[in-house]
Amino acid sequence: MVDIDKLKFDEKGLIPAIVVDGTNGDVLTLAYMNRESLEISIKEERTCFWSRSRQELWRKGETSGNAQHIIDITADCDYDSLVVKVNKDGPACHTGAESCFHNLLWESENNHAFTMEGLMDMLRGRKETPKEGSYTSYLFDKGLDKILKKVGEESTEVIIAGKAEDKAETIYEIADLAYHVMVLMLELGISLDDVKKELASRHVIDKKVKQEKMT
Numbered sequence: 001m002v003d004i005d006k007l008k009f010d011e012k013g014l015i016p017a018i019v020v021d022g023t024n025g026d027v028l029t030l031a032y033m034n035r036e037s038l039e040i041s042i043k044e045e046r047t048c049f050w051s052r053s054r055q056e057l058w059r060k061g062e063t064s065g066n067a068q069h070i071i072d073i074t075a076d077c078d079y080d081s082l083v084v085k086v087n088k089d090g091p092a093c094h095t096g097a098e099s100c101f102h103n104l105l106w107e108s109e110n111n112h113a114f115t116m117e118g119l120m121d122m123l124r125g126r127k128e129t130p131k132e133g134s135y136t137s138y139l140f141d142k143g144l145d146k147i148l149k150k151v152g153e154e155s156t157e158v159i160i161a162g163k164a165e166d167k168a169e170t171i172y173e174i175a176d177l178a179y180h181v182m183v184l185m186l187e188l189g190i191s192l193d194d195v196k197k198e199l200a201s202r203h204v205i206d207k208k209v210k211q212e213k214m215t
Contacts, residue, residue, distance in 0.1 A: 008080040009035065014050060017082045019092065021099075022071045023196055024117065028092035029100040033082070038073075045070045047084060066090030120182060120192055127186055139183050147187055150180045 009015050014032040021028055031049040033041065037057050040048040047060040047068040061067030068086040075082055093100040126136035139147050154177040161169040185191070 002075050002079070004035065004038065006079050007038075007075060007082075008078065010080075014052070015080065015082060017047075017049065017084050019047060019068060019084045019086055021092075022085045022087050023193070024115075026099055027101055028068075028086070028088065028098070038082075041070060041084070042073070047086060060092075061089060064090065064094075066092070068092070116182075116192060119179075120186070123182055123186055136183060139180075140187065144184075144187055147180065147184050151177070151184055154180050 007015055013034045015034075015038070017031050017033045017038075019028045019031065020026065031047075032052060033048070034050045037048040037050045040057070040059075044059075047070060049058055049060065050056075051058050059067075067089045068084075069089070071085040071087060073082055073084050091098050093102065095102075123136055126134050127140045130137040130141065139150065154173065157173040158170065158177050161173045185195070
């Protein structure tokens with residue numbers, strides 16, 4: 001754990017704080033903290049910043065209700081900037097956008113980053129706007145029974161590959177299963193966030209169980 005005294009606040013007593021969504025790693029906003037707002041943030045486990053325009057402390061969500069609950073705070077190698085990982089109650093931006101960083105300046109046509117959210121968006125597009133020759137659109141067209149059958153088949157393939165202790169084949173089959181489960185999720189109106197929240201609730205329970213066993 002880093003001592004606050006090691007942090008390098010600038011000549012105005014401020015340090016930049018990059019706020020990141022703890023669920024997906026998205027950058028939500030760039031704000032500034034002074035020592036007091038940082039101490040308040042740690043004590044209350046909610047983000048508190050220093051407003052450079054109003055010259056006063058402000059707690060995120062005090063008027064909008066969109067509070068940010070702090071998971072952890074990490075200093076960079078020079079101790080002159082912070083990354084604040086949070087669980088958020090609502091949009092981070094005053095415009096209503098989930099992140100303050102939503103104005104695309106440039107995008108490469110060659111380099112792309114894979115995300116589960118991006119895959120889900122693509123699958124949703126195949127459901128809402130069917131494409132001829134698309135296997136995904138075919139599954140949605142055939143309906144729930146066909147999708148469930150494929151989930152069952154892919155589950156069996158995972159078991160067979162796992163039993164054979166074939167790591168590469170198991171990875172391949174898990175990817176197939178994940179794809180078909182995501183199709184099922186969209187068919188039933190289940191989002192990635194729904195599953196994340198369920199897993200998060202179980203994580204908390206698991207931690208409590210472990211603590212109880214240790215005491």
